[in-house]
Amino acid sequence: MAAQIKYADVEVGTELPAASFPVTRATLVQYAGASGDFNPIHWNEKFAKEVGLPDVIAHGMFTMAEAIRVVTDWVGDPGAVVEYGVRFTKPVVVPNDDRGGLIEVTAKVAAKLDDNRVRVDLTAMSAGQKVLGMSRAVVALA
Amino acid sequence: MALDQSFVGRSYPPTDPYEVGREKIREFAVAVGDANPVYTDPEAAKAHGHADVIAPPTFVFAITFKAAGQVVADPQLGLDYSRVVHGDQKFAYSRPVRAGDRLSVTSTIEAVKSLAGNDIIDIRGEVHDETGEHVVTAWTKLVSRAPEEA
Numbered sequence: 001m002a003a004q005i006k007y008a009d010v011e012v013g014t015e016l017p018a019a020s021f022p023v024t025r026a027t028l029v030q031y032a033g034a035s036g037d038f039n040p041i042h043w044n045e046k047f048a049k050e051v052g053l054p055d056v057i058a059h060g061m062f063t064m065a066e067a068i069r070v071v072t073d074w075v076g077d078p079g080a081v082v083e084y085g086v087r088f089t090k091p092v093v094v095p096n097d098d099r100g101g102l103i104e105v106t107a108k109v110a111a112k113l114d115d116n117r118v119r120v121d122l123t124a125m126s127a128g129q130k131v132l133g134m135s136r137a138v139v140a141l142a
Numbered sequence: 143m144a145l146d147q148s149f150v151g152r153s154y155p156p157t158d159p160y161e162v163g164r165e166k167i168r169e170f171a172v173a174v175g176d177a178n179p180v181y182t183d184p185e186a187a188k189a190h191g192h193a194d195v196i197a198p199p200t201f202v203f204a205i206t207f208k209a210a211g212q213v214v215a216d217p218q219l220g221l222d223y224s225r226v227v228h229g230d231q232k233f234a235y236s237r238p239v240r241a242g243d244r245l246s247v248t249s250t251i252e253a254v255k256s257l258a259g260n261d262i263i264d265i266r267g268e269v270h271d272e273t274g275e276h277v278v279t280a281w282t283k284l285v286s287r288a289p290e291e292a
Contacts (some may be wrong), residue, residue, distance in 0.1 A: 019177065034173035036204050060228045065174040065200040072199070077190040078180060078238065081199050085232030085281070136232070 004076035007116040007141040016074045016107040021066040024100030031062045057091035067124045070105045083138040092126040157209045159244035167197045196238040197269035206280040209247035221256045229283035234274045244272040259288025
């Protein structure tokens, strides 16, 4: 592991650089192909509405993949991530327009653990709603 | 429909190995828009001490979820997959997944519950490489939503 952030340089409350991730219908089609998850709720508006959704929604695993980028961009080496967990609380709705949806992610150090590890708590919002809950990562720092 | 409680603790046989390819990792990294060179450039990965390019943290879900498919599709369990949504997801890594890995998944049903008409199942997938070394454990909570009242 080769994290670029030193354990000694962070404290509880240290904020990681925030980031926003746009998601369009094209993004979801590409993610479906790469992940093998072809559930039509992620690309077929008619189907999504028939099963009671407001519109096409992003794959929960896509949102989970974007949120951890705030952590991996911070530490440099994604191999430093020791644990990562989320609860899917609300869907990320992706309208069929030029802009699509936006996932806004903030994160801060919530605890300093043994062995140069820290717990980072993440917040992911879309359209003013919290889309991930209990979103936490444990990262090994230098 | 209440799920069969006798399934708690049941394990399924290890899956046939999934071979992790550099280009599949690249395709995934591009799809999530992540330009970190450790996913695509073997030299950048080596600079961080990895034997080959590594996969983004959530990449392994495609492998563990496919393995979980043998659980959710088990007709004896009685899960209505058409009503299933993803509740929680967690990973604990011994090391990152990397190109060249041949990964096998052993799935175990950790819990089966019914809450307010929803069927909830917790599945643990233990992922090992071809040498038997533990790579990652994935915990997946699936919720089969209660049917709407007629």
